[in-house]
Amino acid sequence: MTFEAIEKPEGERAAMSWTSDVAAEMLKRLGIEYIALNPGASYRGLHDSLVNYLGNRNPQMLLCLNEDHVLSIAHGYAKASDKMMACALHSNVGLMHGLMGIFNAWCDRVPMLILGATGPVAVEKRRPWIDWIHTTKDQGALLRHFTKWDDEPRSAPSIVEGMLRAAQLSLTPPCAPTYVCLDSGLQEEALTKEVAIPDVSRYAPMQAPGATAAQLERAASILLESRSPVLLMGRGERGTDAWARRVRFAELLGARVLTSIRERAIFPTAHPLHAAPPIQWMSPQVKAIVASADTLVGLDWPELNGTLLQVSRDTGSVCDSIINVTMDSTLHNGWSMDYFGLPPVDLAIMSTADTFIGQLLPIIEARTGGQPRWKAGGGKVEHAPQYSESADIELQPRDVEVALAKLRGRHEFTLAHVPLGWAGDVFHFRHPLDFLGHDGGGGIGAGPGLTVGAALALRGTGRIVLGILGDGDFIQGATALWTAAHYEIPALFIISNNRSNFNDEVHQEAVAKMRGREVDNRWIGQRIDNPKVDLCALAKAQGVASSRPVGTAAELEAEIARGLDVVAGGQPYLIDARVATGYANPPLSRGAD
Template identity: 35%
Template sequence: MSAPAGPEFGSDAIVELLVELGIDLIPFAPGATFRGIHDSLVNGRADAPEIIECLHEEISVAVAHGYAKASGKPAAAALHDIVGLQHATMAIYNAWCDRVPLLLLGGTGPVDAALRRPWIDWIHTANIQATQVRDYTKWDDQPASLPAAMEAMIRGRQLAVAAPQGPVYLTIDSEIQENLVPEGFRVPDPGRYAPAEAIAPAPAAVEAIAARLVEAEGPLIAVESVDRQQSALEALVRLAELLGAGVVEVQRDYNRTELCVPTRHPLNLTGMPLPARPDVVLALEVRDVAVVPGLDAEATVLQVTTSGLAPKAWAADLQRVQPAELLVPAQVSATLPLLVAAVERLLAERPEARRRAEERGAATTGHSAAARTAWAATAADAERITPALLAARLDTATRGHDRVLANGSLHNWVHRIWDIGRVDRYLGSSGGAGLGYGLGASIGAALAHRGTERLVIDIQSDGDAMMTPGALWTAARHRVPLLIVVENNRMWGNSFMHAVKIAELRGRSTEHAGIGTRIDDPAVDFVSLAASMGIDAGWRVERVEELDAALAAAVEHVTSRRLPAIVDVRTEE
């Protein structure tokens, strides 16, 4: 049977619009409420988005999350009505906190109650379905017709990519999917609906920031985001060099949001004591300046952020009210080039300020070099496999490759040891610190790069992996070229540390801190687990002397065969 010239059913039109919106894959765990879309994906146009088969909705959204960050464009996922949506909620919250543009399509049983089958359609239909995730999505809609669904998809993409970016959720009634398209219906051209331009600062604000930075005795740049744009990273480096100012990336317990400054740049002071207390701090998308080292109440804070443009009351990810002498509602990527030009002009007019900047830069360079020497010595200690040593050995094993670290940082030791200079080489944290992110997001990143020679790496904590182990099957099913290095400390590491801390605070013994926090007796065998799901390239590492050979063999497997491999490394703190 030949396919019709245009869309025949509503779901055909939905898939056609997905193609026009640039969506090239769609992860999902199958569900009857989007069976129409499913059929149109497999029996419709040849260039329909590729289905990425997942075993859990949290994995589906995490795959889209990682794909969006690696590809630099919005991604989509499909979810089976309210039960699938409830499975996916943690992953959606991660994407919200991580400011990642996702177009989430949720099916639903017939909204028209007269059309529902007994029992199943009733328990799988909600009024309104998106209330489940409304507090951590940018926008949602439940269109009542196919033309309204088309408009909702176009608007959803516009809102998802507008600053601050984030996920949107659309509920597509099964009747809209499965009915014939109306007479004379045409899929709209999304090219007529351009996404919003970047939000630029007012010229007076740029001049004010530039003047304060040039006049400062000890300026510091604190940064949490450069909008994942390499040009913004390079502008930030230029600004720091002009001012001789140190740069601090905001560190978290669960890695950093993204790469904002090259890890080995001599003005990068992240993770080390500052050489002096700053008197002026330029905070770029920093959600809580209280974490900036050396900051005191006397320092002047200048904020550039979009965080106030899409606040939600339910989740507290907006964090505390931030101090600021100047609060500029603009994107970092739009602000930095203007700020560089303004500072260049001021320094050309003020030779004394330029001299002070050069002296500051020289002093900061010496300070950071000493810290990096100490870090290298710590990582070279080969008595046991610590996160520092694993970071160093993995660096050596992968250094000759065009690598992308999709997940993990070994407690920030990667940033201390590796030379990473591009935003697309480190994809950052989950955003919401929700467990179950790593495997799915890394698969998404590897799918984005499978047509290249890049080596995508997942430094995978054991507890996070056990939240969504079914993602290993997706990696095998789709022949995903991904190097998975399990940081297997056989515990919920953060919870174990808190158990020790609370016992110490109460003057109690710490010998029971492992009860309820260790993943041991039995220990999880990740190599066997992966093999059971189709990943037959696996290595177990218990001792330092086994590590290099295992990593080398796994890297060779991924790069030569373009298939997944796993190295289960027993680590110690």
């Protein structure tokens, strides 16, 4: 069965005759391929329009079992494609379910068009009880602090304008979700005259501004005079051309590069200039690299001041010159602290990182004569990945990464998600789609949906999408797998199952140490054990194939090989990898030694 044949409507497509048809038509004209939803009566008009007016094509509906998955699937799709999916959330109650996913997408700076609905604004149109509790005045207030823009149209022409603006703003850097709330009463009004829909190409997203000529000259001078520059590479474009420019930029400057495991793959991690594994928590090695820099360049690096703070409480003394390239301040508000600490900066550039590099690279090329300061040869020595000493008896968290590195071969893997404590020193990123970053806002339960969304975006490309998930994250988001099974979206889910909410064990240990109390009690109220949750059964209940838990390196390799075969055949698969309680690298925890 082809993807398009799933949930294909019967009969002929209806003509545009209802206000909700206008909203559906706008989705089509905006080029949106999919809309994720969990059904609700507040947008039953739009639902009918998607089916009987559009024929469930462009966009095609993706039925989800929870609004959390509606958002996480759209989020994962955007991370893998840099394209916008649409979401539909039912009234105030569905919106409140989805708020965490919206916050994740906001913190991750991804585009997303969210269509909501409220009960009939007109009193006379409300059904007793249900339409009253599902009608909210200014529903956008629930999410206004962590969306880029919201609207509640009052007419069919207003829907056209609102959706044009929402799409334009969501896709304009820095990207973020936008929200359009459709009055259910308005949706069900018959059109009395033709609605003019303009050429949507004339409402394209705006391009990011670039550095001024003076800023480029100053940046070039600082960097070429620098003896020990360090580039903090954060967010960036998915294209291979941008990837190549970033590599060339670092090589010309002879600059060491640091990346973050919280952000998407941005630089080849096996390159000799990539100075340390992608950062989850700053190791002594990373702190030493930052401390030794005379010039530090933040390239859309979200937490520049936090990076400096881990080197010295006097952040202004960390290095001679700091260049910060970001547009993130255009989204900052007083509600969410995702703007992080205010860093000391000598040259601030209002631009995206890749726009800036594209501007500066020709200047650096000209001034260096195209001769890179970094000389090829020598550099990193890659060793064959090795399992932990006890992997034939019990897996350690890092062994999952080792197994993937060993079995990678000629496969093109895309890691849609990795758990906390991922080591990052074995599985190297060679391509911008090798790794898609974290969930943005730390909202537990997003990992399964992110994986499904990424697999949807990369379906048919030959890339194998893997979600490496913690057990807590998976259990909270397990029903997202039903959508993968129903729509035959191939993805491999590997659960690094330590049977604990281990991040909070670390916090409880920190508090016990600060208070001089018993550290060994840290597990109480944290362990997911006695009984163990049957993760394989959870997957099978959603229609996703799985075998049995594995606990040794040999079992893990055999299960991954089996799972890759299933995924290559177009179906999802889940592996429960039972690992020792712990992390592959030490976490940052307030008060911990």
